[in-house]
Amino acid sequence: MLRILLCFFTCQAFAQIPTDTWRTHNNYVNLKGVEVVEKKLYAFSDNGFFYFDKTNKQAVKLSKTDGLTETNLTQIRYNPSLKTLLIAYDTGSLDLVEIDSDGLPGDIHNIDFIKNTGTITTSKRINAIEFQDGFAYLASDFGLVVLDVKKSEIKETYQNIGSGGRAISLQQIAFARDSIFVNTPEGILGAKFDATINLQYFGNWHPIIDNQLFKPVQYPQNPLIVAPQEIETDAEGKLWIADGENGLISNWEGTFKAYSPNGTKGIINELLYLDSKIYAKGTVGNVFENNEWQVVPLNLIPTYSKDVIDNYGFRWQIVSNGVRLTDDISKQTRLYTIGRGSGNLPSTSVNTIALDQEGTLWIGTNDGIAAVVPARDIFTRTIDAYTPFNSQGRRILLQESVRKIVVDGGNRKWIGTTNGLNLFVPTVDELVTNYTQSNSPLPVNEITDLSIDKVSGEVFVLTPKGLLSYQADASEPKENLSDIKIFPNPIRPEYQGVMTISGLSNNSTVKITDASGRLIYETRSNGGTASWNLQNSTESRSVSGIYMIFCIAEDGSESFVGKVAVIK
Template sequence: MRKWRSLLFVCLSYYPALAQEVPLGGWQTHFSYLSALRVEQVQDRFFCATYNGLFSYQPQNDSTVLYSKINGLHDTGISSLAFEPDSRQLLLSYRNGNLDLVQLDENTEFQSITEWPLLRDAPSLPDDRRSYQLIFRKKLAYLSTFFGIVVLDPSRLEVRETYQNIGPGGSETAVFGISFTQDSLYAHTSQGILRTSLSDNVNRQFYGNWQRVPASFTATSIAVLQEKLYAGVAGQGIFRKNNAGWQLVYPATSQRVSLRVSQDRIVAALDNRVVTLSPQDQATGFRDPLLVATQEAILDAANNLWVADRQTGLISNFSGSYRSLSPPTGDTTIATRTDSIIVDRNGFQWIRLPGTLGGGILVKNPATQQQRYLTASPNNGGLPSSQVNSLSLDRNGLVWFAADRGVGYFVPEGVLSVGAVNAVLPIFGQRRLLSNEYNTAIVSEPGDRKWVGTRNGLYLFSPDGTRLVRQFDAANSPLPSDQILALKFDETSGRLYIDTPNGLVSYRSDASAPAADLQTITIFPNPVRPGYSGMVGIKGLVNETVVKITDLAGRLVFETRSEGGTASWNLLDYTGRRARGGVYLVLTIAPDGTESRAGKLAIVE
């Protein structure tokens, strides 16, 4: 202990973490916020749902807030959303049928989020469970779905009514949107526009109480303005219903005609422009190069336009000119995969072959053109299957693979010269490693632990693949999907990038590339604020650096070794209790004892 105490006087390199440092065990989304689909105004805040994400924008202070599973949402991929002003509830509907009921405070900040997996978990519904449209009426939420209309009471978390099989003769019909007059409910369905009475005496669950509204066209959307029914028709424009039938009030060749009512106007999102119609059918057009693939549009009280555009994001002209208000978007997918061809320490190329070429792995010496195919046959590869989806070279020079029926590795030495070559298949849980999973990706991190992506989530194993360190899926983590498409590890930052069908996210591992020396160490987060439940990271270390954390009296609280260039502390002492508030000393020493550094960590209670 004297040696460690002497380090207190040579704290040469202590750098507190930067504000943007992602904590160990922390997640980040890397979604595209340009694929905007829906826009909803709540007081001075505009919520915009994109294909994978949700964000809000406040023009008063030019501020943007991102929402995801990381900060409280329960799913990914919003299909529709709506706001109920009296209860201050924002209802989010996801593509898989899940619902989030968000309670907003007076400043439109999220106060609470209640998951409502009503449709997602229903046992007998069709696979398509999304809500094509959400609309509130008298505090009840009406969901337009593939299987009909669902009426919900969010205040009681209960189903009021369902209108299924409302087509002619009681046939099934998909409902894409609804609108209300004082006495009627209109539904835009796969069998045309249907109408029913809102009278309390009418049983709307009986198909006989739904009548088809005659029309010579197929509507793409409907809306009601001042008790008049409007229909958007692809390639024709906007029609209004009158006593004599339908009247074309705005001709347009646009294939998309999405109608909403906003500020006592019909607001129509066309292919690459927006048109508003007054109750007197006076049209006003909006065009701009940023309007490329408009999906939905509304007006604010000052008649500024707010548009959800599928290519350019949330667009508005509130500042006098059109601009995109979507958050900046970086890489949203792992575009270049490096796990199809790897080069081992001998310079041999390991190439995973697609099924069209027979599958397996081709090992090739570029210098001599000598090569060998490794297959599922014994002594000629011994792969668990010929479907190899990913390759990774670890710190020990072993070539790891992820196949559809297991995970294992090869020892490269002699692979082109010896007769019998068989994959090593680690044993985990009394069976071959992940032999019951379809494994899609594998990557080694600097500490040589193995991340494996599957169709059922993400696994982190010990370096030899025999011990499970962590397991993530969409239910217990911010992963947007259980299906992992690709993995990429950034050794400098310690981030694991995870590509899924529902978007790209990253996880801050407690491992990173080792530093050459201990000249610069970073402790983060620092200080540890009240309520923080994550891990403290110490980075800038050499591999297997010894890290000791003591109080100011020199009493040892925690000790560990780094995974590559990073070590972590879960803020628990040796007794398993959370460390008390105060200042702690972080003492680091290289494994060979040649150099050491120290820093301070503050825990605030």
């Protein structure tokens, strides 16, 4: 019997980011620096960057999704006369951010000269920034850089200024009297700051003994101030401290409090999904639940086996020379390794295995992927792995190092490699999309781990330089259509993303019509989720009104009728 469910405007509210969007899950508490920028306080960690707005007491995260060029900051400094915030990254790349009178970021101009130059073969890390006469002076691991802020270009670089013309790392800069001083691992060097002095010549730099230069900072005593890295004073005379353990600390409201946004803590090495929660393990335990990260002791994170149990109850296990198959009852074993008749894997170096919804085992190696279709008689006859090919006859992910494979609610495969994140159709013979640092917020191309929130379909992506997540358009299907959600609803003019229908049964048909019944869009769900890209529909943007959403289960036994409002 066909069962019809009705839903109007009450089914839109639950905590989930829009489909086809990214968000960062970086570290905002192990801070490295802080800067007063008009009415805002900007602070950064190794991979997290944010500002705190005293007006509304909100901490706002900033990332590549906001126009920043990269992720891993090493220093920030603000020039109030030029209304410019200078951001340095560990690659040597520089962002000049225009700042308005309230401290909000505007246009961003990138300078990639240091990053891309081949003349600097050592570390390009920027350690300190000081402004002087409209120029920014940057102390780096390779020397001193002079940046013309107004022209957004590098004016000079002074290298090999150590004793005898040796290369030397510069940690701090100071201007005093008529001279410029730099702090190095070998002591302080000083030179007369004059246009007639060639700072490129090491002989013009002299060892300096001065106890007043680069004195250690004295920090206030407070239980929250555990590992202070930097301190600034705002226009009200209040202290703002970047603490390496507890984040952004200030006495702005009287007593010292913490003002960092929610995020992970410590260095993350591994992800896992258990009991509807995402766990991030490393130097500290983190758990993502109810849209927030919380620290959890490592010994309280659930343990789990990386072995895979197939539909016949056989165990698949990664070993040093391939994958071992075991029948735990009969104790029969078989090794899948390279060579026909021996498993036919593309490589003996296996990094990941995953079982999909059809019972196929997918194997990720240092030379691409392979798949095995298990059978009950797999121990008594030869069943080799096969390698998928695309329509051009090329082996999928040939010579790619596959780090992790996860299966989404639509049985599609998310495959993380050293060259990016890939989404394939269920049969893995067609690439749906590929994400790299050049076309997404990924800080680097290397993917070290993946995990999927099976309820929401959010894909968590771990890289060596930070953790991100992507809201995919697939989730685990529901048994019926009793818990469908439509979001956002209503769709306002400023929203430029994707409308999502979640809570569907597998392969449901979704039709969207206008109020007169004219069909606007039709699709099928990926597992329990379907989406409507409004950017590809001029019809929905041209006319305000109510649109009808009809969802029908694959077997036709159940249907759902909902409404969404589009506001022009």
